[in-house]
Amino acid sequence: MFAAVTSVALVGIDPCPVRVEVHVGGGKEAFQLVGLPDTAVREAKERVRAALLSSGYRFPYRRLTVNLAPAEIPKAGSAYDLPIALAVLAASGMVPAAVTGVVALGELALDGAVRPARGGLGAGIVAAAAGFPCLLPPGSAEEAAVVSRAEVRVVRTLAEAVAAALGETAPSPPSPPPETASGASVDLAWVRGQALARRALEVAAAGGHHLLMMGPPGAGKTMLARCLPGMLPALTSAESLEVACAWAAAGRPRPIPSEPPFRSPHHTATPAAIVGGGSGVPVPGELTLAHRGVLFLDELGEFPPYLLDALRQPIEEGWVHIARKGIAVRFPCDVQVAAAANPCPCGYAGDRLVACTCPPAGVARYRRRFSGPLLDRFDLQVAVPRLDPADLCGPEGEPSAAVRSRVAVARRLQAERGALNRSLSRRDLDALQWRPEATRLLRAAADRLALTARGWDRVRRVARTLADLAGVGAVAEEQVAEALSLRAAG
């Protein structure tokens, strides 16, 4: 009379178990679906009926009530066909009740075949947590295979699913996803010269600071930014599962690499593509794809101001909140921002050989774009000049791995204090230890260089990171001095 099969729905990027409950009762024939289903779910009835008949089962022409619980989670897509069909079969007594001891996901074709559906990774996570085997069609099963404790069984038809759920046939193990090298990352060893930018990158990696690189076209800003993921500590397995979930929620299955992701959205991308949203069920944007990694904003001056404004709060909080009628979701976006910009509209202000052709008022107007609430969060700014041709054939630089090990030490010291230096508030900074000469230099700088209160905080955050890299407790004058040179110029 009653049966329930577990499936999965996404809340933000987090997979949550959904109970697909079916009651077969007496009375007039009916098929009622409750529990916040969308249109695709409502159409399940026709597909389930046809699939049952094609697979040699009867369809119970009685009063069927299907409930997707908990009711408050929105459910989308055709992925619930397979669990509904299994629950209908169990509730009407056509197959043993043991068939319900699984987590299932998949769309049914009219001939009884099971088609891939979004959420394979989530199903794997839910199944591992529940201690159930996981029935997934080819195309979804591969995603779930990355969850180490999940027992994944690949099913191509409804009949295979029933057999697999009852343990009658040996499940075919899904092939592990191909291990693609993360193409985004560049090794620092390939970068010639640019000692200053390398230092800034190391400091950015060590303290998690947002970094702005200013330099003419062709100076190599993009290549430098691409080095950043390889300088960051490898993701823990929990973190990489989070990253995989974020990508899966955006409909982009991704093998789990240990390297932090790197995303570089174009300045012409829509706010929904960058921040998240879209029509229908909200989908994560580039911010969330960069979760636990690096968001690179190339040509920062070209990004429309409203877009930069839209980025500010999520970047500060580490969450994107999307609310609309009946739905409120949040996507994680714990990102480190790297940005690149030309020093002026023509790109050659301050260049060794090429004269800047911009009208001075234009340069001033352009530079004003690099102030504002979002840019206030950039602790580091560094000039990246075009290289002297002599530097291009210089020796290879230090590899990313060497920097990464120093970064790891600095990050451990921060973890012991309880927070990444990027997120230190004014009060936190006041509570840190400063040597008297360090404080003296800070005061003199505030006075002579007209540092604002926020600028003063930025310098102190960076100085703390430099002290962590140097392995010292109280911040010394030396670190404050270097931090001053890494602040926004002019």
Added chain:
Amino acid sequence: MSDEARLRLAFCGLHPDRADRLKRAFGSPAGAVGALASGRVAAPEAVRAAAALPFAACRERLARLGVTPLFRGGAGYPAHLADLPGAPDVLFSKGALPAQPGVAIVGTRRCTRYGTGLARVYGQACAAVGWPVISGLARGADAEAHRGVVDAGGAGVAVLGCGPDIVYPAEHRPLLESLLAGGGGMVTEYPPGARPEPWRFPPRNRIIAGLAGAVVVVEAGETGGALITAAAALEQGRHVFAVPGDVGRATSRGCNLLIRDGATPVLDPADLVASLSLLLGPGRAPAPSGPAPPVEGPGRALLAALPPGGAALEEAATAAGLGVAEAMAALARLEVAGLVRRDGGLVLPGR
């Protein structure tokens, strides 16, 4: 010619060519002012109102601004300028105008670091010998030449293309103040309130050339104010020097053309000073200023490695033999001490 009518005509702020035509047409400055004030010649309302301003009101306004009017042929008006045809009847000035001819150092506003560096070095070298250095306070080469004068503690003159109460560009106000504080001067033929309109600058350049015994063009494209100054200098019989540049670079083309047409190429500051000594005679060397604050260690090396036109920090660090972290720390200390400043990615000596 009465000072009164000349001053009232100058207060109209006309283009000098137009003022000359009116003087000829109406026989005298007084006639021209009368014609403007009465509306017998068409003129904008602001010009008519200025023409109607009584002499006493003009004097009073100048006194309030601390501006001294100098009359051609009168006291304080540099004789070497007064001798030239087309020299302004009235100059509005602040500070001291040198009685002897100086060196004009000019160049394009869109200078490369090559040009700005040279302007500063030549400004320094000439000021150190004691010659007045004259330039136009514009961005780029002009400002750097003035800065070189301030570095050397010499006397410089800024010739403006607007009224004496306006600083254009506004960000050069501190520079102008340093010039005046260092015993230099500021001069313009335009009356108080005259905006820096583009048409005011070409005539201004004949005053730059006129106050100088020689003109040095550090970097100039094929068109622009620096070449107008050079042309005015040649017309006035002044000597023209030009700094040769990369033949492929647009901003050097003007200089290279001047050299082709007979300007003396300048190779280095010592070479320039040697050539100028023959033309200008000995200058009055400025009294040595107090000792510079002592800088030790990496800061000293960095400062020594910094060319006058500035450098990217990385270049300066390499030249000084410093690691970047060390160089960054040294830079910040120098910046706080007021010995260097940063502009975009460049580090420049001085404030």
